[in-house]
Amino acid sequence: MSARLRARLAPYALLLPGGLWLTIFFVVPLVAMLSLSLQQGDVVSGFSMTWHWQNFTDGISKYHNQIIRSLWYGGLSTVLQIVIGYPVAYWIAFRGGNRKSFFLFLLLLPFFVSFVLRTISWQFFLSDNGILLGPLKNIGLVSEHFHILATPYAVVGGLTYNYLPFMVLPLYVALERVDNRVVEAAHDLYANRVQTFRKVVFPLTLPGVFAGVLISFVPAAADYVNASILGGTQNTMIGNIIQNEYLINQTYPEASALSFTLMAVLLVGIFIYARALGTEEVLEAAAQ
Amino acid sequence: MNEQIDPALLRGLTQSRYDRRDIVKMFGALGAGAALAACGVTGKKAAPAQQSDVRKYWAGKTKGGHVDFANWPLYMDPKHPELKKFTQQTGISVTYSEVIQDNPSWFAKIQPQLAAGQSINYDLMVVTNGIVFTELVELGFLAPLDHAKLPNFTKNAGVQYKTESYDPGNVYSIPWASGMTGIAYNSKYITTPPTSMADLWNPKYKGKVGMMAEPEELGNFGLIALGVNPETSTPDDWTKAAAKLKSQRDQGLVRKYYDQDYIKALSSGDTWISMAWSGDIFQQNLAEHTQLKFIIPQEGATIWTDNMMIPKTAAHPVDAITLMDFFYDPAIAASLTEYINYVTAVPGAQQVIQSAAAQASGSDKKTLEQVAASSLVFPAAADYAKLKHFPAFKTNQEKQQYLSLIQPITQS
Numbered sequence: 001m002s003a004r005l006r007a008r009l010a011p012y013a014l015l016l017p018g019g020l021w022l023t024i025f026f027v028v029p030l031v032a033m034l035s036l037s038l039q040q041g042d043v044v045s046g047f048s049m050t051w052h053w054q055n056f057t058d059g060i061s062k063y064h065n066q067i068i069r070s071l072w073y074g075g076l077s078t079v080l081q082i083v084i085g086y087p088v089a090y091w092i093a094f095r096g097g098n099r100k101s102f103f104l105f106l107l108l109l110p111f112f113v114s115f116v117l118r119t120i121s122w123q124f125f126l127s128d129n130g131i132l133l134g135p136l137k138n139i140g141l142v143s144e145h146f147h148i149l150a151t152p153y154a155v156v157g158g159l160t161y162n163y164l165p166f167m168v169l170p171l172y173v174a175l176e177r178v179d180n181r182v183v184e185a186a187h188d189l190y191a192n193r194v195q196t197f198r199k200v201v202f203p204l205t206l207p208g209v210f211a212g213v214l215i216s217f218v219p220a221a222a223d224y225v226n227a228s229i230l231g232g233t234q235n236t237m238i239g240n241i242i243q244n245e246y247l248i249n250q251t252y253p254e255a256s257a258l259s260f261t262l263m264a265v266l267l268v269g270i271f272i273y274a275r276a277l278g279t280e281e282v283l284e285a286a287a288q
Numbered sequence: 289m290n291e292q293i294d295p296a297l298l299r300g301l302t303q304s305r306y307d308r309r310d311i312v313k314m315f316g317a318l319g320a321g322a323a324l325a326a327c328g329v330t331g332k333k334a335a336p337a338q339q340s341d342v343r344k345y346w347a348g349k350t351k352g353g354h355v356d357f358a359n360w361p362l363y364m365d366p367k368h369p370e371l372k373k374f375t376q377q378t379g380i381s382v383t384y385s386e387v388i389q390d391n392p393s394w395f396a397k398i399q400p401q402l403a404a405g406q407s408i409n410y411d412l413m414v415v416t417n418g419i420v421f422t423e424l425v426e427l428g429f430l431a432p433l434d435h436a437k438l439p440n441f442t443k444n445a446g447v448q449y450k451t452e453s454y455d456p457g458n459v460y461s462i463p464w465a466s467g468m469t470g471i472a473y474n475s476k477y478i479t480t481p482p483t484s485m486a487d488l489w490n491p492k493y494k495g496k497v498g499m500m501a502e503p504e505e506l507g508n509f510g511l512i513a514l515g516v517n518p519e520t521s522t523p524d525d526w527t528k529a530a531a532k533l534k535s536q537r538d539q540g541l542v543r544k545y546y547d548q549d550y551i552k553a554l555s556s557g558d559t560w561i562s563m564a565w566s567g568d569i570f571q572q573n574l575a576e577h578t579q580l581k582f583i584i585p586q587e588g589a590t591i592w593t594d595n596m597m598i599p600k601t602a603a604h605p606v607d608a609i610t611l612m613d614f615f616y617d618p619a620i621a622a623s624l625t626e627y628i629n630y631v632t633a634v635p636g637a638q639q640v641i642q643s644a645a646a647q648a649s650g651s652d653k654k655t656l657e658q659v660a661a662s663s664l665v666f667p668a669a670a671d672y673a674k675l676k677h678f679p680a681f682k683t684n685q686e687k688q689q690y691l692s693l694i695q696p697i698t699q700s
Contacts (some may be wrong), residue, residue: 042684042688043399043423044333044423044427044684045333045684046425065700066699066700123558127556127557128556128557128558129556129558130556145495147495147558149546149558150543150558214387223660229549231544233537233542233543233544233698233700234541236698236699236700240699244695244699246396247392247393247396248392248503249691249695250392250395250396251688258340286386
């Protein structure tokens with residue numbers, strides 16, 4: 001084999017393991033699910049392909065409330081994550097000194113405990129007569145019937161808590177890359193602190209915000225653990241519905257159709273968001 | 289840390305990796321109708337088993353010396369005394385695995401292998417009567433039982449366990465244990481004991497009522513509250529029950545629709561009154577010294593049965609059926625019941641526990657006496673009369689209709 005041919009094939013050879021992995025375990029199941037979403041039948045007599053597009057329209061008309069609620073909860077928790085996470089990332093990046101690694105480690109520490117277990121510990125903590133509310137009720141600060149669990153606040157709070165590190169890490173990386181000389185230059189040009197932040201630091205970290213939103217909004221909107229553990233009777237998210245359709249009702253086509261609907265909605269949402277933020281400029285800035 | 293986390297990695301997440309042409313190509317591949325149509329899930333409805341099927345299945349099957357047993361958690365003393373005795377008596381070793389958490393996901397796990405005619409690596413499993421059990425039967429996934437190999441069952445099983453509507457004549461299954469779904473309350477918060485289904489609709493307990501998410505369980509309570517027997521209920525009744533349950537939710541009475549975690553909510557005071565399973569309450573009080581009480585409402589409650597069955601593809605069916613029958617020895621049934629506190633299908637076990645209580649002393653004696661006298665473990669005829677069975681769906685359409693009425697209540 002000539003050296004030139006080898007050089008031309010090298011990138012493909014490097015792609016091969018990952019490519020095969022994704023083809024077998026991502027593309028094939030995805031196509032199978034897409035196929036399933038257009039079938040009809042039941043688990044006893046089997047499912048067969050009938051190009052039943054109605055699975056999609058039925059799913060949307062039955063569960064549009066839950067889809068909208070999921071986007072709303074996911075979006076709200078993402079905004080909260082930015083509000084809570086940005087100062088944290090800022091502080092670690094600019095004021096962390098030589099203990100930055102330690103602070104980042106602290107941030108990642110919750111990951112060493114299972115996701116479900118962390119959410120259940122919230123349930124324990126927020127229980128009506130638990131560690132938090134018990135004493136407050138005893139001293140009469142809140143009424144006897146006050147509760148946090150089984151409310152939208154609990155679900156959004158749980159989502160915010162569980163996905164916060166996904167937001168802080170990209171923000172931190174973006175802030176860490178901000179050149180201090182740029183900040184100094186802004187001060188030299190008579191920008192005060194607020195102006196420096198608004199016109200220099202924040203725009204420079206937009207790629208981090210974008211990455212953070214992407215990797216925390218998508219799983220948060222599709223989450224079902226928080227709603228089922230912390231939610232009440234009116235907080236069902238679309239993830240719960242899909243899980244239920246698959247595992248309890250065994251209506252695989254309906255469940256697949258709903259999954260693809262959710263995927264489409266999220267993709268469109270992300271696309272609009274990217275456009276609105278003028279991502280192309282953001283991406284260029286990030287690439288430099 | 290900033291050296292360890294490569295900023296390029298996270299930056300990469302923000303960059304597009306495909307141009308538009310690639311995406312068009314990808315969709316071209318996805319859109320290939322042939323690929324889509326080729327994927328399918330097969331199912332096959334089987335004819336009910338005849339006597340000749342029993343002979344055909346068991347012909348030539350011999351003892352293999354081992355059983356793989358799949359069961360639910362908390363359904364046997366962790367030391368497995370009964371299984372040890374079984375191995376001593378028969379020379380058959382048993383691997384006991386607590387792998388079943390709920391019926392539908394167990395079905396989802398074993399269905400592909402069973403459909404392909406492959407072994408699921410278990411010779412014996414325990415499934416509740418209900419939708420999943422019916423599907424296993426309809427798909428022909430279960431071995432028809434040879435009653436000549438079940439002498440203890442024939443002799444010792446209670447009459448009502450031989451005529452269950454979900455498997456009349458025990459063609460495919462014999463009971464492991466039964467339990468009731470009734471009402472439990474936390475006596476720390478509720479001092480006048482509830483007596484009726486109406487208490488789950490009592491405005492006094494607004495926001496403190498726990499209902500179950502499982503659609504069959506939930507629907508049953510709506511039906512019983514209306515005075516309808518779930519087993520003989522009609523689609524008309526389901527509509528009315530759904531309306532009743534919906535009004536309960538919309539009045540803000542229901543805290544949440546629970547799975548197995550209802551017991552935690554009831555213990556911690558998040559709920560005061562809840563739908564509950566009989567044995568759980570006993571075990572919870574024992575384990576955490578809670579003051580929970582279980583009642584069978586005057587309108588009635590439901591009884592369900594977890595059943596032992598042999599998957600058709602089992603490697604050791606003879607050993608499995610021997611073990612099934614072993615649990616119908618009254619002494620073995622008694623030993624199991626003393627530990628799990630669910631209803632046994634062997635009425636003779638009560639006497640065994642009574643005589644054990646007579647010989648025991650101290651706290652053991654008290655516990656044994658309690659178990660032997662408990663109407664939750666050994667229901668009297670009057671108790672049985674109040675216990676109702678789950679609805680029996682004749683077709684998949686019926687099942688889907690039922691689900692489409694009841695599920696929207698828990699999923700809003």
